[in-house]
Structure formats: C-alpha cells, structure tokens
Amino acid sequence: MAILEGIQIQNFRALRDVTLGRTLYERQQAVLPRLVTVIGANGSGKSSLLDALGFLGDCLAEGAEAACDKLHRGGFEQIRTKGSTESIKFEIRYRETEKARPISYSLHINCDAQGRAQVVYERLRQRRSGQKSGQPYSFLELTDGQGYAWTGTAGFEPDTGTGGGEQAEPEGSEKILVKMKDRQVLGISTLGTLANHERVAAFRDFLTGWYLSYFMPDLARKPSQAGADPHLDRSGENLSRYLQFIQRKNPDGFQQALSRISKKIPGVLSIKPRPEVDRRLILEFSMEGFETPFYQQDMSDGTLKMLAYLLLMEDPAPAPLIGIEEPENGLHHQLLATLASEFKEYAEKSRGPQLLITTHAPNFVDALTPDEVWILDKGSDGFSTLERAADIKGVQALYDEGLPMGSLWFSDHFGRGNP
Numbered sequence: 001m002a003i004l005e006g007i008q009i010q011n012f013r014a015l016r017d018v019t020l021g022r023t024l025y026e027r028q029q030a031v032l033p034r035l036v037t038v039i040g041a042n043g044s045g046k047s048s049l050l051d052a053l054g055f056l057g058d059c060l061a062e063g064a065e066a067a068c069d070k071l072h073r074g075g076f077e078q079i080r081t082k083g084s085t086e087s088i089k090f091e092i093r094y095r096e097t098e099k100a101r102p103i104s105y106s107l108h109i110n111c112d113a114q115g116r117a118q119v120v121y122e123r124l125r126q127r128r129s130g131q132k133s134g135q136p137y138s139f140l141e142l143t144d145g146q147g148y149a150w151t152g153t154a155g156f157e158p159d160t161g162t163g164g165g166e167q168a169e170p171e172g173s174e175k176i177l178v179k180m181k182d183r184q185v186l187g188i189s190t191l192g193t194l195a196n197h198e199r200v201a202a203f204r205d206f207l208t209g210w211y212l213s214y215f216m217p218d219l220a221r222k223p224s225q226a227g228a229d230p231h232l233d234r235s236g237e238n239l240s241r242y243l244q245f246i247q248r249k250n251p252d253g254f255q256q257a258l259s260r261i262s263k264k265i266p267g268v269l270s271i272k273p274r275p276e277v278d279r280r281l282i283l284e285f286s287m288e289g290f291e292t293p294f295y296q297q298d299m300s301d302g303t304l305k306m307l308a309y310l311l312l313m314e315d316p317a318p319a320p321l322i323g324i325e326e327p328e329n330g331l332h333h334q335l336l337a338t339l340a341s342e343f344k345e346y347a348e349k350s351r352g353p354q355l356l357i358t359t360h361a362p363n364f365v366d367a368l369t370p371d372e373v374w375i376l377d378k379g380s381d382g383f384s385t386l387e388r389a390a391d392i393k394g395v396q397a398l399y400d401e402g403l404p405m406g407s408l409w410f411s412d413h414f415g416r417g418n419p
C-alpha cells in the first residue's frame with residue numbers, strides 16, 4: 001500500500017511550521033512508520049493537524065475556497081496562522097509502493113484581493129529511474145494556474161535540478177502546457193483524471209482516499225436508512241449501512257469478524273447480525289448476566305466506540321491513510337490499551353492502511369514505542385512544535401529500561417504540562 005513518508009505544514013492555524021517525518025527539505029528525518037501517534041495537551045494543535053489532512057482532501061474534492069469555507073473552518077483568514085501573510089503550504093512526500101521512488105508534492109494556497117482562497121503553486125517531483133542522488137525532477141509545475149506537466153511515468157523537466165542537465169524527453173512522454181481555468185481547482189485534481197498522467201492519478205487517488213474518523217456514539221445509535229455503504233463515515237453515523245455492506249460482500253467472513261470482535265469487548269458474549277423487516281441490518285448483543293439480547297442503541301458509548309473501531313479494521317478496501325482523533329473519549333483505560341495494540345497490529349499488516357492517531361491518553365501511549373510517538377507542544381509564542389519522542393534525549397534509554405511511553409509522558413519526561 002502507498003505510504004506517507006512525511007508532511008510539512010506551514011501557516012495552518014497554530015501550525016506555523018511543523019514537519020512530521022521525512023520531506024524533500026528534511027531528508028535526514030526517518031520516514032513515518034505505519035502507526036503514527038501524536039500526543040499533546042489541550043490546545044497544542046492535535047485537531048488542527050488532523051484537520052490539515054482533511055483540508056487537503058477537501059481542496060482536492062471541492063476546491064480551495066470551498067475547503068476554507070467549510071463551517072468548522074470559517075474561511076481562509078481564520079485558518080491561516082494569525083500574523084502571517086504567506087500562503088498556507090503543504091509539502092508531502094509519499095511512495096506509491098515500497099519499491100517505488102518517492103514523490104514530493106508541494107501545494108501553496110493564498111487568497112486574492114477579495115479574500116477568496118486560490119491555488120497559487122503546485123509541484124510534483126520525483127527522481128529519475130536510476131538516479132541515486134541530487135534533486136528530483138518536476139513532472140508537474142504550476143504557478144498561478146499556469147505551467148507544464150509531463151505525461152507518462154518517465155517524463156521530467158529536463159533543465160532544472162542538479163541531476164543531469166539538458167536531456168531529451170524519454171520516449172512515450174510529452175511535455176504539455178497546462179492552463180487552469182478555475183484557480184480554486186487543484187491541478188492534480190484535473191490532470192489526475194487523465195489516463196496519460198499515471199503518476200498524478202496515483203497521487204490524487206492516494207490523497208482522495210485519506211479518511212478521518214471522529215466517532216460519535218450518539219450518531220451511531222440513531223437508526224439509519226436501509227442500504228449499504230462501502231466505508232464507515234467520519235462520525236460512525238452509517239454504522240448499520242456499513243455492516244450491511246460487509247455482510248453482503250462476505251457473509252461468513254462477517255460472522256467470523258463479529259465473533260473475533262465479541263471476544264475483545266468485555267461483557268459481550270456474542271454479536272449477531274439481525275435483519276429487520278424494513279431490511280436494515282442491526283446488531284444483537286448477548287451480554288454476560290442477561291437472558292434477553294441488547295441492540296446497538298442500548299450499548300454504552302465505550303462499547304459502541306470499541307465496536308466501531310474494531311469494525312473499521314474489517315473494511316475490505318481500507319483507505320491508504322486513516323486519521324483517528326482522540327479514540328479515548330468514553331473508553332475505559334483497559335479497553336484503550338487493547339485498542340492501541342489492535343491498531344498497532346492492523347497498521348503492521350502488509351495490506352493495512354497507515355494510521356495517524358491523536359490522543360491525550362497515557363494508557364493508549366503505553367502500548368507504543370518511542371519512534372511511533374510525536375509530541376505536539378505549544379510554545380510561548382503561541383505556535384505549535386512537533387518532536388518525535390525517539391529524538392528527545394534520554395527517552396529511548398528510559399524506554400529500554402522498561403518504562404512505558406505513557407508513564408514517561410505522564411511523569412513529564414517530555415511535553416510541557418500533563419495530558
């Protein structure tokens with residue numbers, strides 16, 4: 001599966017300039033692992049970090065202005081770091097497969113004189129096949145909506161970078177002039193739909209697939225319409241429709257999954273799918289100490305939450321990157337430790353997605369290693385800083401002595417203030 005090796009975010013809310021993992025400009029940093037956990041006190045910027053990922057997806061799907069004006073964002077000036085007049089900038093490094101050469105994507109968004117957000121700069125870069133050092137070459141470069149793109153999988157800007165000077169275009173590649181009609185739209189969004197821009201299309205698919213979860217048990221309790229959805233949505237509101245989809249796709253596998261899941265939730269003896277007369281699918285829970293069954297709407301927040309996350313991991317075609325915001329709310333600390341190890345196992349599966357989880361629960365963090373944990377901190381200037389626990393002096397040594405990460409955090413070995 002494709003993997004995000006690193007991302008730099010600039011001028012997005014309190015994230016004036018933070019880097020997670022390896023990027024074009026931070027090549028000495030380790031690439032992101034399959035499970036990335038970001039911890040931090042309230043107000044340190046955890047929600048902003050996940051929303052920055054959501055913002056990228058929204059820019060791609062709906063354009064820059066619509067993305068800025070989503071209700072929870074409130075417009076370009078609200079989301080640009082206060083005091084800054086620069087663009088909101090993203091620098092992403094990703095690899096389509098383990099063996100593929102990494103691709104870097106730069107995106108800058110600014111506003112026009114009327115305050116409307118627009119795309120001002122976009123660039124995709126990759127080293128040539130066999131190129132071991134030097135700068136990567138552009139295969140898409142757009143400034144103020146104009147520039148060039150190279151078709152195929154081998155074409156590049158021949159006269160920039162340090163890798164080799166003037167060269168003929170490889171066969172099967174063509175340099176084309178690109179002029180965007182609509183300054184709201186990302187170039188990768190348009191070019192990514194064309195069959196002869198494979199690399200752009202692959203990157204676009206990677207970004208489009210990002211999925212964010214902020215599960216809200218109350219919404220999952222409400223009865224939903226009959227029918228099937230291929231993925232669980234952000235809040236878990238379509239839980240029943242998602243269950244219907246997995247059941248239709250593989251009824252036996254679904255039964256087995258429910259039986260596996262029931263063993264992981266304390267007090268639950270078994271879970272059975274039950275079709276209603278109106279064809280909706282609901283779950284029937286058999287609970288310890290009770291003769292009569294319970295249904296989804298009767299379950300506690302914690303149980304529903306645990307259930308939703310465990311079911312999320314049964315998605316037959318998961319997103320390449322899943323962001324989960326504060327899975328701890330409403331979960332007992334023992335369940336939280338179980339959930340952390342489940343996520344860890346899931347992320348390590350060869351076909352599993354990469355997970356980016358924000359949390360302020362030490363119990364969750366206890367299941368992790370120093371190279372899976374990043375600390376977001378708000379500096380005295382009001383801007384967030386981001387640091388990998390493994391890079392903080394002494395942390396690895398204390399961890400090697402047997403001190404779990406959550407306890408180290410709780411006892412102030414890193415991060416300012418308590419969780």
Ligand SMILES: Nc1ncnc2c1ncn2[C@@H]1O[C@H](COP(=O)(O)OP(=O)(O)O)[C@@H](O)[C@H]1O
Pocket residue numbers: 012013014015040041042043044045046047048049077078079080081082
């Ligand atoms: N445009 C902005 N410029 C600078 N700081 C901002 C901006 N928008 C929000 N913030 C700050 O970012 C912080 C919010 O961080 P948030 O992501 O909600 O933190 P957390 O989820 O860790 O509690 C708040 O302290 C808020 O003041």
Ligand SMILES: [Mg+2]
Pocket residue numbers: 043046047048
């Ligand atoms: Mg938050």
